[in-house]
Amino acid sequence: MAQSPQLQKGIVKQLLSGDSIVIRGQPKGGPPPERILGLSGIVAPRLARRAAQGAGGEQQTSGTKDEPYAFESREFVRRLLIGKQVTFAVEYKVPSSGREYGTIWFKQGDDSVNVKELIVSEGLAEVRRAGAKPSEEQTKLIELEESARAGGNGKWSGDSQEKHVRQVLWSFEKSSAEQFVSRNQGKEIDGIVEFVRDAGTMRVELLPSHQFITVMLSGVKTAAFKQDGDKQTAEPFAEEARFFVESRLLQRDVKVLVEGVSGQNIVGSILHPAGNITEVLLREGFARCVDWSMAIVSRDRDKLRGAEKAAKEGQRRLWRGYVAPASAVLTDEKEFTGKVVEVINADAVVIKKADGEVKKFHLSSLRPPRREKDEESEGTQSARGSGRILYDVPYMFEAREFLRKKLIGKKVNVTVDYVKPADNSFPERTCATISIGGINVAEALISKGFASAVRHRQDDDHRSSRYDDLLAAEMRAKKNLRGIHAKHKDAAIHRVADISGDHSKAKQFLPFLQRAGRSVAIVEFVASGSRLRLYIPKETCLITFLLAGISCPRISQVGRSGHQTEGEPFGQEALVFTKEFCLQREVEVEVDNMDKAGNFIGWLFMEGHNLSVGLVEAGLASVHFTADRSKYARELYSSEDAAKAKKEKIWEDYEEPKVEEETVTEETERQCEYQDVVVTEISGPISFWAQNAATGPELEKLMEQLRSEFEVSPPPAGAYKPKKGDLCAAKFTDGQWYRAQVEKIVSSSQIQIFYIDFGNKEETTALNLASLPAAYSKLPGQALQYCLAFVAKSQDDDWASEAMATLKSDLLNREMKLNVEYKSGTEMFVTVVDPESHVDFGKGLVADGLLILERRREKRLATLVEEYHTAQEEAKAARRNIWQYGDITADTAVEFGYKKSS
Numbered sequence: 003m004a005q006s007p008q009l010q011k012g013i014v015k016q017l018l019s020g021d022s023i024v025i026r027g028q029p030k031g032g033p034p035p036e037r038i039l040g041l042s043g044i045v046a047p048r049l050a051r052r053a054a055q056g057a058g059g060e061q062q063t064s065g066t067k068d069e070p071y072a073f074e075s076r077e078f079v080r081r082l083l084i085g086k087q088v089t090f091a092v093e094y095k096v097p098s099s100g101r102e103y104g105t106i107w108f109k110q111g112d113d114s115v116n117v118k119e120l121i122v123s124e125g126l127a128e129v130r131r132a133g134a135k136p137s138e139e140q141t142k143l144i145e146l147e148e149s150a151r152a153g154g155n156g157k158w159s160g161d162s163q164e165k166h167v168r169q170v171l172w173s174f175e176k177s178s179a180e181q182f183v184s185r186n187q188g189k190e191i192d193g194i195v196e197f198v199r200d201a202g203t204m205r206v207e208l209l210p211s212h213q214f215i216t217v218m219l220s221g222v223k224t225a226a227f228k229q230d231g232d233k234q235t236a237e238p239f240a241e242e243a244r245f246f247v248e249s250r251l252l253q254r255d256v257k258v259l260v261e262g263v264s265g266q267n268i269v270g271s272i273l274h275p276a277g278n279i280t281e282v283l284l285r286e287g288f289a290r291c292v293d294w295s296m297a298i299v300s301r302d303r304d305k306l307r308g309a310e311k312a313a314k315e316g317q318r319r320l321w322r323g324y325v326a327p328a329s330a331v332l333t334d335e336k337e338f339t340g341k342v343v344e345v346i347n348a349d350a351v352v353i354k355k356a357d358g359e360v361k362k363f364h365l366s367s368l369r370p371p372r373r374e375k376d377e378e379s380e381g382t383q384s385a386r387g388s389g390r391i392l393y394d395v396p397y398m399f400e401a402r403e404f405l406r407k408k409l410i411g412k413k414v415n416v417t418v419d420y421v422k423p424a425d426n427s428f429p430e431r432t433c434a435t436i437s438i439g440g441i442n443v444a445e446a447l448i449s450k451g452f453a454s455a456v457r458h459r460q461d462d463d464h465r466s467s468r469y470d471d472l473l474a475a476e477m478r479a480k481k482n483l484r485g486i487h488a489k490h491k492d493a494a495i496h497r498v499a500d501i502s503g504d505h506s507k508a509k510q511f512l513p514f515l516q517r518a519g520r521s522v523a524i525v526e527f528v529a530s531g532s533r534l535r536l537y538i539p540k541e542t543c544l545i546t547f548l549l550a551g552i553s554c555p556r557i558s559q560v561g562r563s564g565h566q567t568e569g570e571p572f573g574q575e576a577l578v579f580t581k582e583f584c585l586q587r588e589v590e591v592e593v594d595n596m597d598k599a600g601n602f603i604g605w606l607f608m609e610g611h612n613l614s615v616g617l618v619e620a621g622l623a624s625v626h627f628t629a630d631r632s633k634y635a636r637e638l639y640s641s642e643d644a645a646k647a648k649k650e651k652i653w654e655d656y657e658e659p660k661v662e663e664e665t666v667t668e669e670t671e672r673q674c675e676y677q678d679v680v681v682t683e684i685s686g687p688i689s690f691w692a693q694n695a696a697t698g699p700e701l702e703k704l705m706e707q708l709r710s711e712f713e714v715s716p717p718p719a720g721a722y723k724p725k726k727g728d729l730c731a732a733k734f735t736d737g738q739w740y741r742a743q744v745e746k747i748v749s750s751s752q753i754q755i756f757y758i759d760f761g762n763k764e765e766t767t768a769l770n771l772a773s774l775p776a777a778y779s780k781l782p783g784q785a786l787q788y789c790l791a792f793v794a795k796s797q798d799d800d801w802a803s804e805a806m807a808t809l810k811s812d813l814l815n816r817e818m819k820l821n822v823e824y825k826s827g828t829e830m831f832v833t834v835v836d837p838e839s840h841v842d843f844g845k846g847l848v849a850d851g852l853l854i855l856e857r858r859r860e861k862r863l864a865t866l867v868e869e870y871h872t873a874q875e876e877a878k879a880a881r882r883n884i885w886q887y888g889d890i891t892a893d894t895a896v897e898f899g900y901k902k903s904s
């Protein structure tokens with residue numbers, strides 16, 4: 003009597019086909035032993051085999067195709083057995099090949115199921131017919147096969163055989179791989195892991211295309227195997243790491259997240275229902291994060307870094323003996339909120355904390371723009387450049403401006419990452435990640451191409467807590483050739499004339515600045531309470547600016563000889579006041595004069611507030627006698643009287659003479675004097691021209707007389723020789739004559755004119771112009787320009803055009819009522835209402851999300867401003883037009899679609 007085969011237990015590692023199964027034991031101190039067991043007595047269809055290639059790429063063996071139903075047979079058994087514990091018996095072994103054959107059982111509930119019987123009953127394998135007298139087991143298998151034939155199961159279904167043969171794509175060329183990634187980047191594709199080369203590299207069959215790809219895990223480097231000739235050497239933990247991955251992923255259903263390409267290999271993540279294998283490898287210490295590859299990772303970079311950190315702290319495998327670097331940052335100073343008071347070039351800011359402490363912070367892992375010649379001298383004193391580095395280094399000014407507009411005066415969240423010790427004459431630097439409104443400032447700066455990410459050593463943990471985001475941002479900037487990554491950087495160099503202290507140059511610029519009225523400037527430096535250094539963008543010049551009309555206490559100074567000059571009381575307080583008022587802010591200046599040293603003297607305004615008046619009001623300056631000649635004298639003296647009365651700062655010992663006080667009542671009521679006008683031209687999203695309706699008949703009569711005169715005595719064509727600034731008669735496209743002013747003459751056939759009674763402009767020829775009789779020039783131009791009050795246009799051109807189109811539709815050629823609410827220089831800011839419905843058009847455009855509220859501080863306008871604010875909040879809540887992506891006014895950076903109007 004034949005001895006029954008011994009029953010053994012194992013775990014199914016892999017299915018080579020429907021009847022050939024790899025079974026492994028339990029791991030003990032390393033990867034476990036394994037064996038291939040063929041199912042005895044049956045034959046399953048054979049899977050396709052790839053043609054073998056030599057080292058030079060030549061084909062050594064020919065490939066084969068799937069036999070019909072081979073894939074279905076393999077998949078049926080794979081889904082039943084993979085990763086499960088089974089019972090098996092080896093019935094015989096072929097001496098020539100050493101191949102073992104037997105039977106496998108697996109548990110299904112309380113039953114033990116024979117795999118051979120199950121696969122035959124499904125019609126996915128045939129029974130071997132050998133011997134004259136079949137055994138009892140063979141007889142049962144034959145019965146099951148006949149039953150499958152009768153039921154049309156599996157390969158006996160009668161379907162076309164070709165329908166059940168895979169069309170396998172074993173590989174693709176590099177160009178095809180790049181096209182594949184281009185089509186599928188960011189997508190999750192179903193697949194089966196067919197082979198694990200090492201823990202970080204796998205062969206995956208994608209479904210349903212049956213495309214085989216090699217996937218390299220993104221973001222990490224795992225322990226691998228080195229090939230030295232015919233010998234393969236394993237790095238520490240390589241065998242253990244490969245078994246770790248095989249036991250979890252081999253022949254499991256996964257999703258491949260496509261993220262990049264390397265040669266013919268796909269770089270991405272393997273996602274199992276239990277999680278991302280990359281994260282698990284990191285947590286178990288089988289892998290470490292690689293910076294260049296982390297930039298490709300599209301999801302959960304923080305989780306990967308966190309998993310690596312946990313492995314380091316637990317000193318697992320690759321991190322045995324790891325010691326974390328000591329931190330010089332106190333726990334209570336790690337995270338806080340503060341206000342940005344200064345931006346230093348493109349990589350550092352000065353922040354005022356809640357307790358009043360002012361401290362400088364560098365942006366972690368960020369490298370600002372630099373001269374190309376400084377690339378090799380990084381970290382040296384010479385690499386820092388001169389004082390003009392802001393303007394001379396390509397994109398340094400753009401980077402500083404980006405930070406200035408986004409951060410100055412704003413509250414930010416600060417996370418201190420590390421403290422960089424002093425070296426090479428650089429002082430100790432505290433490096434932090436700074437965010438505003440949830441946006442990482444360094445990441446935004448790098449994505450614009452205004453900076454790059456520092457490349458840290460792999461073992462250097464002193465880096466940004468959002469370092470991977472910085473790398474990804476830099477990759478995007480390089481791809482789009484933005485900023486410092488552009489091919490031509492010369493365009494970003496600013497040719498700035500520094501005329502500080504140069505009397506001759508200052509004298510040349512003085513007339514331009516005086517004629518300009520109020521000029522926009524940026525306060526670059528504050529030397530004292532009344533002495534500032536300004537950059538004038540329109541004139542591209544740097545000037546020293548002295549506040550007019552006041553005397554400010556001096557601060558202590560150290561001369562060139564090292565001798566310190568004693569400062570006056572409250573000089574330092576005045577300096578701080580001016581810094582907080584306007585440092586690195588956009589301001590308006592009016593230049594009155596200049597001194598002998600080439601310094602300009604004038605008035606500085608921040609959001610309509612006069613700095614000279616502010617210093618006097620705070621008791622940090624007194625009124626100088628030269629103020630008597632200015633239009634601000636009354637306001638200055640009034641502020642000085644108030645400071646004296648409160649005994650502020652420099653007036654703390656002041657004894658006020660007993661005089662009868664004059665009571666000044668502040669105007670708190672809004673003045674409403676509505677005028678009837680006809681809107682004749684829309685010149686911008688918030689500006690228009692209009693005629694006073696009361697003078698309309700007078701103008702109409704004048705024009706009728708002019709046309710009658712020209713009809714009786716037509717002006718000779720071409721007789722009039724236009725000059726710039728002339729009042730003339732112009733024939734419009736409707737064939738009628740109107741009054742106009744010549745604005746620009748390019749040639750006799752290209753003359754730009756302005757219709758003074760309607761506000762529109764036109765380009766015409768000299769043939770359509772005539773001399774205007776003197777009798778018709780006495781009536782002033784009837785078109786006046788107005789701007790809608792309390793509003794500003796969007797910096798997005800599309801929304802500005804939409805606002806202008808709506809304004810034209812609502813107002814043009816219609817009679818309206820308007821009220822002048824306030825003025826700025828010669829500009830009149832008005833509210834416009836419908837004479838019948840009394841609808842406020844400006845407020846309506848704000849409510850429609852086409853314009854942005856521009857706040858005013860006057861008490862008399864508070865109620866009306868609040869109504870506009872309510873309209874804007876409704877537009878935000880409804881996500882109308884410019885608010886469709888949220889609150890754009892949370893950031894003043896240009897890329898968020900909003901810029902504060904000047």
